[in-house]
Amino acid sequence: MRKLSLLTFAAVLCFVGLTSMAYASDPVHWGYEGDIGPDKWGDLSPDFAACSTGVEQSPVDIVADAPVNEADIQFNYQPSALTVVNNGHTIQANYDEGSSIVVDGTTYNLLQFHFHEHSENTIAGEPGAMEVHFVHRNDSGDLAVVGAMLNVGAESESLAPVWTNMPAEEGEPVAVDGATVSADDILPADRTYYRFNGSLTTPPCSEGVTWLVMTNPIEISEEQLASFQQIHSGNYRPVQPMNDREFFVSADMDTAPAEMEAEMEEEALDTEMEAEMTEAAPETASETPAALPQTGGENNSVMLSMLLGSTGLIIFLGGLKLRRRAVLVRKDS
Numbered sequence: 001m002r003k004l005s006l007l008t009f010a011a012v013l014c015f016v017g018l019t020s021m022a023y024a025s026d027p028v029h030w031g032y033e034g035d036i037g038p039d040k041w042g043d044l045s046p047d048f049a050a051c052s053t054g055v056e057q058s059p060v061d062i063v064a065d066a067p068v069n070e071a072d073i074q075f076n077y078q079p080s081a082l083t084v085v086n087n088g089h090t091i092q093a094n095y096d097e098g099s100s101i102v103v104d105g106t107t108y109n110l111l112q113f114h115f116h117e118h119s120e121n122t123i124a125g126e127p128g129a130m131e132v133h134f135v136h137r138n139d140s141g142d143l144a145v146v147g148a149m150l151n152v153g154a155e156s157e158s159l160a161p162v163w164t165n166m167p168a169e170e171g172e173p174v175a176v177d178g179a180t181v182s183a184d185d186i187l188p189a190d191r192t193y194y195r196f197n198g199s200l201t202t203p204p205c206s207e208g209v210t211w212l213v214m215t216n217p218i219e220i221s222e223e224q225l226a227s228f229q230q231i232h233s234g235n236y237r238p239v240q241p242m243n244d245r246e247f248f249v250s251a252d253m254d255t256a257p258a259e260m261e262a263e264m265e266e267e268a269l270d271t272e273m274e275a276e277m278t279e280a281a282p283e284t285a286s287e288t289p290a291a292l293p294q295t296g297g298e299n300n301s302v303m304l305s306m307l308l309g310s311t312g313l314i315i316f317l318g319g320l321k322l323r324r325r326a327v328l329v330r331k332d333s
């Protein structure tokens, strides 16, 4: 009898272990329409809760009377070798180390840039034809995104290297031999901008992101727009409520120390999680560094391996390996 219940116990644990493994190897699938669209993201995983419960979510409508910042972001951008990826959600160019911006004395390193069609943020209710997001991270793990609208006009020569190498199908990053890209050339010449606090615009929708959106658009040709649309169209999250947030100018920030302190505390919490995640997958660093569900699967696995001896250990290692693969494969915008 006792032997039987032990066997039953072991069988149950095996089942739990296998379930846990299946879960770890299967990152939560999300998209831009239907059952996995933006209004469902918060329900797809507990890790995506901020998508529905967050109060400082992105994108937003930048109201017509939003204050305009002087061009006081310091851009230290260098050209980069071109590594381009179709991650299933967008086209993304991963950027070489060594390019950064300085905002309020804090340096944020440029990780990658990617595109949405149409734009995610809107200005006075109007979307751009597309929007580019330059994603940066500081040493504490806080993110800053420089956004710019792409509107139809003259062809963008600086975007041409990306456009001519966009993978039509989802896949691994491709290093394009001999091709370089210059973020500095892609951005508009006039760097005045809108500023607000927000979130990742993709699951897990983590908040604490500094948003810096150029007031001036970048021009792309009709053909460039059309060729992007052939690969990704409608890959944007609708605008989210501003709630208690305000658009502000960086120079005014010193006037609200109490508010800032509270914000910094919040950001520190987000940072802890994001830093952990991005450490695991530096080469896929993106606007959504927190790629993995964190529901205690690892703790379960540890307990299992102890209880089940070598069988448990095998399940645990298998789970870890798959989980690691999931991290490496997972790329978001």
Ligand SMILES: [Zn+2]
Residues within 6 Å of the ligand: 114, 115, 116, 133, 201, 287, 333
């Ligand atoms: Zn984006």
